[in-house]
Amino acid sequence: MKPEELTRRQQEISGWPVSIETYKLGDVFHCTIANVDPGARLARADGATREEAESRAIEKATRYLKQTRKFEV
Amino acid sequence: MPATLPNVLVTTEWVAQHATDAGVRVVEVDVDTTAYDQGHVPGAAGWNWTTELCDTLVRDIVPADKLEALLGKNGIDNQTAIVLYGDNNNWFAAWAFWQLKIYGHEDVRIMDGGRKKWLAEGRDLSTEKPSFTAKTYKTKTPDTSLRAFLPEVQQAMKSKSAALVDVRSPQEFTGEILSPPGLPETCQRGGHIPGAKSIPWGKNCNEDGTFKSFEDLQALYSSQGITSDRPVIAYCRIGERSSLTWFALKHLLGFKDVKNYDGSWTEWGNLVGAPVEKP
Numbered sequence: 001m002k003p004e005e006l007t008r009r010q011q012e013i014s015g016w017p018v019s020i021e022t023y024k025l026g027d028v029f030h031c032t033i034a035n036v037d038p039g040a041r042l043a044r045a046d047g048a049t050r051e052e053a054e055s056r057a058i059e060k061a062t063r064y065l066k067q068t069r070k071f072e073v
Numbered sequence: 074m075p076a077t078l079p080n081v082l083v084t085t086e087w088v089a090q091h092a093t094d095a096g097v098r099v100v101e102v103d104v105d106t107t108a109y110d111q112g113h114v115p116g117a118a119g120w121n122w123t124t125e126l127c128d129t130l131v132r133d134i135v136p137a138d139k140l141e142a143l144l145g146k147n148g149i150d151n152q153t154a155i156v157l158y159g160d161n162n163n164w165f166a167a168w169a170f171w172q173l174k175i176y177g178h179e180d181v182r183i184m185d186g187g188r189k190k191w192l193a194e195g196r197d198l199s200t201e202k203p204s205f206t207a208k209t210y211k212t213k214t215p216d217t218s219l220r221a222f223l224p225e226v227q228q229a230m231k232s233k234s235a236a237l238v239d240v241r242s243p244q245e246f247t248g249e250i251l252s253p254p255g256l257p258e259t260c261q262r263g264g265h266i267p268g269a270k271s272i273p274w275g276k277n278c279n280e281d282g283t284f285k286s287f288e289d290l291q292a293l294y295s296s297q298g299i300t301s302d303r304p305v306i307a308y309c310r311i312g313e314r315s316s317l318t319w320f321a322l323k324h325l326l327g328f329k330d331v332k333n334y335d336g337s338w339t340e341w342g343n344l345v346g347a348p349v350e351k352p
Binding site for chain 2: 001002003004006016018021023025026030032034035037038039040041042043044046061064065067068069070071072073
């Protein structure tokens with residue numbers, strides 16, 4: 001199978017830049033969200049549509065990113 | 074040092090042509106241990122770094138007998154060409170590469186661009202797990218010259234006997250954050266080892282996930298005073314990002330004395346009394 005409808009974009013979630021990658025393989029959309037720096041995966045989700053996969057992944061990523069603390073330096 | 078394509082890198086096209094050749098084993102190793110199941114290079118094995126590339130009892134790299142079993146069941150013997158690739162520009166592919174070199178495997182390569190480039194090129198993906206005929210693998214005596222332990226890093230900090238390269242993000246380096254955004258905090262203190270240079274791992278790579286050219290890498294490191302005439306120790310948080318920098322310095326730039334400090338910040342940043350520099 002070939003991946004279809006691959007998209008990659010950057011946006012902010014809870015004040016943190018993240019990259020969102022989504023593609024379709026067969027009948028399933030796979031979405032992965034990673035922090036931009038360093039690029040570690042935060043959340044992933046599958047769905048029957050792009051919107052479903054991305055909204056699930058964004059919900060998870062939001063939950064995790066809200067827990068990140070910033071310290072004064 | 075020649076500025077030619079190193080023999081430790083293969084292109085995505087090469088993998089598409091040779092992934093199932095006899096004597097070649099392609100292996101995906103991801104940060105995201107579920108990525109393999111979302112589609113992988115047809116014929117590729119998948120390794121889980123959290124369970125298969127470490128000692129799950131004590132904090133350590135994979136034990137020799139465990140690696141021998143892993144390689145053997147994946148149909149890999151000592152003569153097999155192992156081609157590694159993964160997500161995040163080959164983070165954990167480099168981690169696997171580093172461990173395979175510690176145990177003396179001769180022919181290990183990385184697919185330049187990793188999963189990112191393979192996907193972007195719309196190449197075939199498979200969700201089937203291939204089966205392999207088991208082989209016998211025998212590791213060599215571990216090459217400890219590739220790995221730095223805490224006492225050596227402490228000595229390097231004090232005596233400047235080696236250049237310390239912190240490959241984490243600038244925000245981790247300064248101590249503004251204690252872990253990459255969205256990930257659990259795994260240290261008690263933020264900051265960096267005194268004297269370390271900040272050269273984030275991502276600077277080794279181009280936008281498409283491939284490694285930068287010899288000239289660009291040389292310019293990157295020499296601009297920070299990191300040169301081949303002095304030993305180098307790279308570190309990050311748990312040693313995987315720094316294994317990618319280790320790979321670039323050792324195998325793309327040809328530095329003779331480069332070590333990966335896999336204890337990294339999760340060791341140093343939790344150590345009672347360890348000096349920390351901020352920002």
